[in-house]
Amino acid sequence: MFAPPVAEAFELLQAFDGTVERVSGEDISVVLRDITDPSNGDEEAVLSLSQFDAPERVAVGTPFYLMVGYRTPRSGRETVTLVRVRTIVPLSASQRARAKAEAKALFSKFGPQGERA
């Protein structure tokens, strides 16, 4: 079962893997992929910028988790939504070098071939 990292007691009901598609002021158009039930198709929605935990990092392509669940403070259970901006680990220098070498080999096989026509 997928369990996004959450710092406090949180009973997860629903999680989406989201991607920011457009930024229009406070309106953030996103695509949501259901990771609780992957048989559901993707959805589009508009979120407010203020709902993101790190609004300064929101840009086209920013990945995030949208989670719905129960939080249980002392006063009783409440339903909450968390929108957590994700961090994708950058590629290492060796990964980049390997990719460039692979691309070079591919390009030599499948590159521009107009003159071969």
Place this chain on the structure above:
Amino acid sequence: MPELDVPPALNEVEVSIFGPGVGECVVVHTGAGEWLVVDSCLDGPTRSAEPVALRYLRQLKVDVATAVSLVVITHWHDDHDRGVTDVFRAAKSATVVMSSVLCTEEIWSLVRMVKDRDDFDSGVDEFTGIFGELTTRLPAGATFPVGVPRFAKAELPLPCKNAAVTALCPSDVAIAKGQVAVAERLESAVAKGRRLVAEDPNHTSVVLWIQAGSRRILLGSDLENETDPRNGWTAIVNDAAGKRNGAEVFKVAHHGSENGHHPQVWSDMLAPGATAALTPFRRSSLPFARDVERIKKLTPECYITAQKTAAKRPPKRGAAVDAVLNVVTNRRRAVRGSKPGHVRVRMGRDGGSITVDLFDGAKPL
């Protein structure tokens, strides 16, 4: 009632257009059992659904492995490429065609960087899948045209047995601009840990001119107008002057949008009363009412693959979850409808009337 599973006669040309939403696909029978697949969309709401072209061709009992000679990806947007790797894998005899904008070592290098990284959820899955399939074919001794991709640009003829197929764009200027834009987008995603989102303009789309027997077909892809006359539709109509006219079937460009419309396409390149078909694009609510009115004034024979307003409710997930989602999100809706609509155009290769049949929600515009 027209039958959906009856293949065209050997001397018939067919243009089948599937859509809607974030998906569009055109399947063409050029005659004598030869087929082309232009773009790809899925036959259901999930990413694991079957490509509609494969479903349709198998329904017709077409041997996809031998009968499909071209698989064309007009541009790198997910409403045009979903499932195209599966189509190409099945079409063992086909040559794959993509825009020249993708043909740089730098872009391929960046694509390779993200291909094994699920967290990028990259829009390059189909691109890498195509090259994976090409790699498996090449050692088998395949020679041109099988096994070698073609990178389409203006006036490039494409390999096809029963029809003359020509790419009308992108122009050299569009290719140069597009290669810079794509490389910058990829580099930014890799460097900043963001996903690839298709936001480059449609000016690198591949428009196709097909002549099969006496029939002429114009497939407009998503090409739009550009301020630079060396790009977009202006470049095409200028190049076509006097040599490309009389197309009887037109896949309307860019979901019928105003910016995909060029009057000289209709006056110079299409036959009067040409049969026109388009797919809606629900993210942008295309075509708008004014687009529909404009197209209807240009030809009485115009069709759309699906109602653009067809309901796409998200699935129910339980009262607590749905209640919260309804509060925190606006305009939430499913990306994909359940089944694409289908406009089928058939006509004799050497003349005669044109028959249009509508399936799965397609209707006159």
